Amino acid sequence: MAKQQAKRQRTRKAMILVSFLLFPITLNYISPYIIIDGASLGIINGSFIVFVLLFLSSLFLGRLWCAWLCPTGGLQVACFAINAKPAHGGRFDWIKWGIWIPWVSIIVIMAISAGGYQAVNFFHLTDSGISLDQPFVYPSYYTVVGMFLILSLTTGKRGGCHYICWMAPFMIIGRKTRNLVKWPALRLVADKDKCKDCKSCTENCPMSLDVNGRVQRGEMENSECILCGSCIDVCPESAITYSFSAG
Ligand code: SF4
Ligand code: SF4
Known part of the structure; x- marks a missing residue:
């Protein structure tokens, strides 16, 4: 690998590892739960905005987020040191859609029940700006980290991206839309x-x-x-x- 190319990959890996270290701060902004809570109150929250931005970015940059910025991506890259076997994506990649479709349906139903979105609060349930500022948030954090950790260690490289990531479908839809046009x-x-x-x-x-x-x-x-x-x-x-x- 030429020097410049090696540097690009080192920089990329360093960025997602730092992103994972910052995950205790940023969890709520990609939280699959807080967006539901916001929808039930008619509030557009931080994760709603981030997911929309991921979709919009994917129209031009595909899933670049996953490679360079995703905190769970950083965790999974760290797992390569223990299990760097290929994941058997492909056959089981559909699992994440089985999670994503009901989850988005719940968000839509909650928002409709609340009479639609009436307010924007990026820091909804994140008043201090730091996600892990209360002990009751710790179980959510450890559940997310635990799921990605176990999948990476048992199913191979970036198993969590293949099977359970709730963010990937937004970008896949964006990319497929771009590929049509x-x-x-x-x-x-x-x-x-x-x-x-x-x-x-x-x-x-x-x-x-x-x-x-x-x-x-x-x-x-x-x-x-x-x-x-x-x-x-x-x-x-x-x-x-x-x-x-x-x-
Ligand atoms: S197999 Fe892949 S790495 Fe090897 S020469 Fe072809 S494109 Fe390059
Ligand atoms: S995900 Fe695989 S195919 Fe895509 S850019 Fe990375 S190495 Fe290449």
Whole structure:
């Protein structure tokens, strides 16, 4: 890996690890529970706003959040030191939709029951700005951390992203919307002729994707790709690159 590319991956990993260390502060802003509480009172809260921003960012940047900023992503990257086996995504990735669809339905029902959204309070149930400011919040924190930790350690790399993440579907929907219209967005582009089929890209993909197979087939788009750039940075032939373009 060239120096500059190694630095990019070190920087990326450092950023999501710091994000995980800050998770006791930021939990409420991506909380799957507080958005329900806010909806029941007609309040647009912090996590509502963050989820909307994740959706909007995915229209141009796909799941870049997952690679560079997500706190649970940081936790899972730390787990690679213990279990770096590929996750068997693909077959079971649908599980997160089985969580997401009922959860979003509950939010919608609560908001309708409250007569719609009437107020915005980014700090709803987060008055101090720090999520873990009261002992009663600790169980939520340890439940979220525990779920991602157990899945990563038992099912392989970023198992939590594949199976239970409630944020990923917002970005997958955004990405698929973009792919229908094909406006310019960040994406991977590969030159099949440069590829020597060494499979380094596949071995280093944190989302356990068959990257070299996709290079060979000329199909780089995948809803589980988080655009982390690991495949770009490990490829000895520079066969894969980032591109901000239509297509
Ligand atoms: S790392 Fe590069 S050369 Fe090796 S299989 Fe992947 S795309 Fe091909
Ligand atoms: S395909 Fe490449 S950019 Fe996408 S998740 Fe895998 S390593 Fe990262």
